[in-house]
Amino acid sequence: MAERLALNHFETDEEHSHIEVDQERVRATGCGPTIVACCPARVYTAEPDGSLSVEYAACLECGTCLAVAAPGALRWHYPRGGFGVAFREG
Numbered sequence: 001m002a003e004r005l006a007l008n009h010f011e012t013d014e015e016h017s018h019i020e021v022d023q024e025r026v027r028a029t030g031c032g033p034t035i036v037a038c039c040p041a042r043v044y045t046a047e048p049d050g051s052l053s054v055e056y057a058a059c060l061e062c063g064t065c066l067a068v069a070a071p072g073a074l075r076w077h078y079p080r081g082g083f084g085v086a087f088r089e090g
Contacts, residue, residue, distance in 0.1 A: 019043075019059065020075040023051045029070035038068045 026032045027050040035052060036044045041060045045053045066076050 016079075017054070017056045018061075018077050018079045019054050019056045019065075021052050021054055022073055022075070025070060025073040026050065026052055029073060031068070031070040031073050034068045035065050035074075038064050040064060 026035075030050070032044075032046045032050060032052050036042075036046045040062065041058050043055050043059050044065065045055075047053060061078065063076070065074055
């Protein structure tokens with residue numbers, strides 16, 4: 001899997017993250033570990049206080065995090081035009 005993910009190209013939008021985390025909602029619902037475990041790109045990291053840190057630049061834009069997160073825990077939208085992931089087959 002790591003070899004295949006390495007083929008992808010990411011054009012990072014340094015000014016605007018396409019993922020926003022409602023830390024209070026994540027802590028209140030306890031959905032952080034589930035989000036971390038389900039993300040195929042390992043974009044999320046659980047912090048000791050129950051919050052999540054996000055490295056959105058490596059996001060595969062698959063939407064798995066939205067499917068497993070508690071309602072309102074994540075605000076996610078596609079990156080602006082010209083930014084995001086470009087899938088390659090090598």
